Amino acid sequence: KNQVEQSPQSLIILEGKNCTLQCNYTVSPFSNLRWYKQDTGRGPVSLTIMTFSENTKSNGRYTATLDADTKQSSLHITASQLSDSASYICVVSAIHNNDMRFGAGTRLTVKP
Amino acid sequence: ETGVTQTPRHLVMGMTNKKSLKCEQHLGHNAMYWYKQSAKKPLELMFVYSLEERVENNSVPSRFSPECPNSSHLFLHLHTLQPEDSALYLCASSRSGQPQYGYTFGSGTRLTVV
Numbered sequence: 721k722n723q724v725e726q727s728p729q730s731l732i733i734l735e736g737k738n739c740t741l742q743c744n745y746t747v748s749p750f751s752n753l754r755w756y757k758q759d760t761g762r763g764p765v766s767l768t769i770m771t772f773s774e775n776t777k778s779n780g781r782y783t784a785t786l787d788a789d790t791k792q793s794s795l796h797i798t799a800s801q802l803s804d805s806a807s808y809i810c811v812v813s814a815i816h817n818n819d820m821r822f823g824a825g826t827r828l829t830v831k832p
Numbered sequence: 833e834t835g836v837t838q839t840p841r842h843l844v845m846g847m848t849n850k851k852s853l854k855c856e857q858h859l860g861h862n863a864m865y866w867y868k869q870s871a872k873k874p875l876e877l878m879f880v881y882s883l884e885e886r887v888e889n890n891s892v893p894s895r896f897s898p899e900c901p902n903s904s905h906l907f908l909h910l911h912t913l914q915p916e917d918s919a920l921y922l923c924a925s926s927r928s929g930q931p932q933y934g935y936t937f938g939s940g941t942r943l944t945v946v
Contacts, residue, residue, distance in 0.1 A: 724874070729872070754935075756937075761920075761939075761940070761942060762939045762940065763834065763836070763838075763922050763924075763937030763938050763939045763940050764875075764922075764937045765834065765937070766935070766936075809875075820877075820935070821874075822874040822875040823874060824872060824873055824874045825872075825874075
């Protein structure tokens, strides 16, 4: 079982709508959690990075939350645009060896 | 551009061919990584180089052979691949010992084995 589980696997929304992507992890001891955006055929690009003491971080229309007690994170996208269509990957790192664990991603499609 | 450049962007090769993937970073990082990304699966770490020395090899078949001649360049040499090796191969770089900061990916090479 992967140590980072993302849901849903895929999501289709209309342009202008909001959406929330989920990430649950079992990686321990926790160091940091990152959300990446990956456009089709491109490499992942970092959106946010959060450490244990942070529970919210925003990057434009993207807002990530972290609950280190329940080991859950979410990525909220506000007023979606067609360019938000991409895969969103959650990556969790452990303290002791900086080992990075990747989720399988959520494929988001924004339709006009 | 992210500062990590991969070439070629696309590659189609036969199972008996030999080819190489190239990665170059201009970020002053001293650790470099190869990942394999298959459809609907998490990224799989293949190789890690830190300060030009290989520090991790995650049970990757010998038909994949990495080379890191200096801290800015990383190669993945391919020979006698199988169709199941078709995937997006991603290179990344970071500061050695601090991958949690400034971890940057290239755009990848889409490999198709026929």
